[in-house]
Amino acid sequence: MADVTDGASGRDAVAGEHAVVIAGAGPTGVMLAAELALAGVDAVVVERRTADEHLGSRSGGLLARTIEILDQRGIADRVLAAGSPVQVHSYGNTVLDLEGFPTRHPYALALWQNRFEQLLEAWADELGVRIARGRAISGVAQDAEGVWIDLDDGSRLRAGYLVGCDGGRSLVRKAAGIGFPGWDAATSYLLAEVELDEEPEVGLRRDERGVYAIGPADEGRHRVVARDDVVQAGDAPTLDDLRAAMRRLWGRDFGLRGAASLSRFRDTTRLAATYRSGRVLLAGDAAHIHAPMGGQGLQLGLQDAVNLGWKLAQVLDGTSPASLLDTYDAERRPVAARAQRHTMALTALSRGDDRTAALRDVVDELLELDEARTRLAGALSGLDVHYDLGDGHPLLGRRVPDVDLVTDEGARRVSELLRDARPLLLDLGEGAPLDAASWSGRVRVVRARARGPWELPVLGGCPAPTGLLVRPDGYVAWVAQDGSPRGLAAALSRWCGAVSGG
Numbered sequence: 001m002a003d004v005t006d007g008a009s010g011r012d013a014v015a016g017e018h019a020v021v022i023a024g025a026g027p028t029g030v031m032l033a034a035e036l037a038l039a040g041v042d043a044v045v046v047e048r049r050t051a052d053e054h055l056g057s058r059s060g061g062l063l064a065r066t067i068e069i070l071d072q073r074g075i076a077d078r079v080l081a082a083g084s085p086v087q088v089h090s091y092g093n094t095v096l097d098l099e100g101f102p103t104r105h106p107y108a109l110a111l112w113q114n115r116f117e118q119l120l121e122a123w124a125d126e127l128g129v130r131i132a133r134g135r136a137i138s139g140v141a142q143d144a145e146g147v148w149i150d151l152d153d154g155s156r157l158r159a160g161y162l163v164g165c166d167g168g169r170s171l172v173r174k175a176a177g178i179g180f181p182g183w184d185a186a187t188s189y190l191l192a193e194v195e196l197d198e199e200p201e202v203g204l205r206r207d208e209r210g211v212y213a214i215g216p217a218d219e220g221r222h223r224v225v226a227r228d229d230v231v232q233a234g235d236a237p238t239l240d241d242l243r244a245a246m247r248r249l250w251g252r253d254f255g256l257r258g259a260a261s262l263s264r265f266r267d268t269t270r271l272a273a274t275y276r277s278g279r280v281l282l283a284g285d286a287a288h289i290h291a292p293m294g295g296q297g298l299q300l301g302l303q304d305a306v307n308l309g310w311k312l313a314q315v316l317d318g319t320s321p322a323s324l325l326d327t328y329d330a331e332r333r334p335v336a337a338r339a340q341r342h343t344m345a346l347t348a349l350s351r352g353d354d355r356t357a358a359l360r361d362v363v364d365e366l367l368e369l370d371e372a373r374t375r376l377a378g379a380l381s382g383l384d385v386h387y388d389l390g391d392g393h394p395l396l397g398r399r400v401p402d403v404d405l406v407t408d409e410g411a412r413r414v415s416e417l418l419r420d421a422r423p424l425l426l427d428l429g430e431g432a433p434l435d436a437a438s439w440s441g442r443v444r445v446v447r448a449r450a451r452g453p454w455e456l457p458v459l460g461g462c463p464a465p466t467g468l469l470v471r472p473d474g475y476v477a478w479v480a481q482d483g484s485p486r487g488l489a490a491a492l493s494r495w496c497g498a499v500s501g502g
C-alpha cells in the first residue's frame with residue numbers, strides 16, 4: 001500500500017537509509033519514483049509542499065511522445081479520458097498538424113498540469129510510491145558510498161543516490177555545485193486564474209505589445225496570460241500589477257475582483273552543466289528551464305525520468321556499472337538543448353513588432369513545404385528524439401514504433417510488452433531463435449511476428465527488423481535485419497549488464 005505522508009506523521013516512513021531519495025514531487029519526481037517502484041527499488045520522495053498546497057496549473061497539456069510513454073506504462077487510457085485531443089504545435093502562424101504521423105497518438109492532449117499530476121500520483125500510489133510532504137531538503141553532502149540529505153525539520157536521510165527533481169531553483173543542483181549556464185530573462189508574463197465581474201474578450205491576441213490571452217478556467221474563473229516585462233526576479237506579483245497589465249493590453253480589466261492563483265513566468269533559459277555529479281543526479285526543471293512556448297518543460301521532465309529510472313535500478317542492483325548513469329547525461333542533455341533552441345526561437349517569433357511580423361511571414365512561407373513542417377512537428381512533439389547509439393539501422397537509438405504483433409500469447413502491441421519497464425528482446429525472424437539465455441532474468445524475450453509496417457516519424461518507412469533489443473524507456477538499442485544475431489551479445493552486455501561468457 002502506498003505511503004503518502006504529510007509532515008511529522010510521515011517522519012518514520014522515510015527516516016533512515018534508502019537506495020534513492022528524490023527531491024520534489026512535481027511531475028518529474030513522481031514519474032521517476034514510479035519507474036523505480038516498477039523496478040522494485042527502495043525510493044522515497046521528499047516534497048516541500050503539504051498535500052493541500054498547490055502550485056497554479058502551468059502546463060496546458062501532453063505532447064505525442066509523452067502520451068506514447070504513458071501508453072508504454074499502461075496509463076494512457078486514464079489520462080486520455082481526462083483531456084481532449086488537440087493540434088497544438090505552431091511556428092509563426094502555421095499550425096503543425098501531426099495528422100498522418102506514424103504514431104497511435106498523432107495529437108497533443110489538452111489537460112491542465114494539476115489534473116495530470118493527480119492522475120500521475122494516483123498511479124504512483126498504486127505502485128506503492130512513498131511521498132513525504134511538508135518537509136524540504138535543506139542540505140546535501142556526498143561521499144564515495146552515498147549521500148547525506150538534511151531536512152528542514154532537523155532530521156537526516158542517507159541514500160545511495162539523490163535525484164534533484166526540485167524545480168528550476170533546485171537546491172540539490174546548487175548543493176552539488178553544478179553550474180546552470182544560459183540566458184537571463186528578456187521578457188516576463190503574469191499568469192493568473194481570476195474572477196471577473198464582466199464577460200472578457202476570450203482569445204489570444206498578438207500585436208506590437210506581444211502575445212496575450214484570456215481563456216476559460218474552472219468554476220467560472222478565467223485564465224489570463226499578460227505580458228508585463230518585469231525581467232528582474234523580485235517580489236511576488238500583486239493583483240494591482242495584473243490590473244495594470246490588463247488595462248494596458250486590453251484597455252480595461254473586465255471587473256477584476258480576485259485571483260485564485262497569480263504568478264509570473266519568464267523566458268530565462270538555462271541548462272545544467274552536467275546531469276550527474278557522482279551520486280547526485282538532476283532531472284526535469286532542476287536540469288533545464290526555458291520559456292513555456294512550445295510546451296516542452298513537463299514533457300522533457302517526464303522523459304528524463306523514464307530515461308533515468310531503469311538505469312538507476314540496474315546500477316543499484318549491481319546489474320550494470322555506475323558508468324551506465326553517464327549515458328543519462330549524454331542522451332538527455334542534448335535533447336533539452338535542442339528543445340531550448342525551439343523555445344527561444346518561438347519566444348522571439350512571438351514578438352509583436354513589424355520586423356518580427358516579417359520574419360513570421362517568411363517562416364510561414366517556408367512551412368508551406370511538407371518536409372519543413374514535418375521536421376518541426378517531429379521535433380516539437382518529441383517523436384523524433386534520436387539517441388546516438390551508433391550507426392546502422394534507422395531504428396537504432398529511436399523510439400520503437402508501436403507495431404501490432406502476433407506472439408505465442410496472442411495479439412500484443414509493442415508498447416504493451418514494456419509495461420513492467422524491463423528490457424525487451426523481440427525475436428521477429430523466421431530462423432533459429434535469438435539466444436539471450438545468459439541474460440535470463442534481465443531481459444524479456446518475446447518471439448513474435450509483426451503485423452504492419454515499421455515506420456518512423458519524419459524519416460518514413462524503414463526495413464523490417466528480424467530482431468530488436470528495446471530498452472525499458474522504449475528506445476531501440478540493437479537491430480537485426482537479416483536474422484543474424486551479430487552484435488546482440490555486445491548490446492545485451494552494454495544495456496543489460498555483462499555476464500561471464502556473454
Ligand SMILES: Cc1cc2nc3c(=O)[nH]c(=O)nc-3n(C[C@H](O)[C@H](O)[C@H](O)COP(=O)(O)OP(=O)(O)OC[C@H]3O[C@@H](n4cnc5c(N)ncnc54)[C@H](O)[C@@H]3O)c2cc1C
Nearest residue numbers: 024026027028048058059060137166167284285295297298
Ligand atoms: C506558465 C507556464 C506554462 C507552462 N506550460 C507548459 C506546457 O504547456 N507544457 C509543458 O510541457 N510544460 C509547461 N510548463 C513547464 C512545466 O510546468 C514544468 O516544466 C514542470 O512543472 C516541471 O516539472 P518538475 O517536476 O521538473 O518541477 P516542478 O513542477 O517545479 O516541481 C518541483 C517540486 O520540487 C519541490 N521542491 C522544491 N525545492 C524543494 C526542496 N528543497 N525540498 C523538497 N521539495 C522541493 C517543489 O515544491 C515542487 O513540488 C509551463 C510552465 C509555466 C510556468
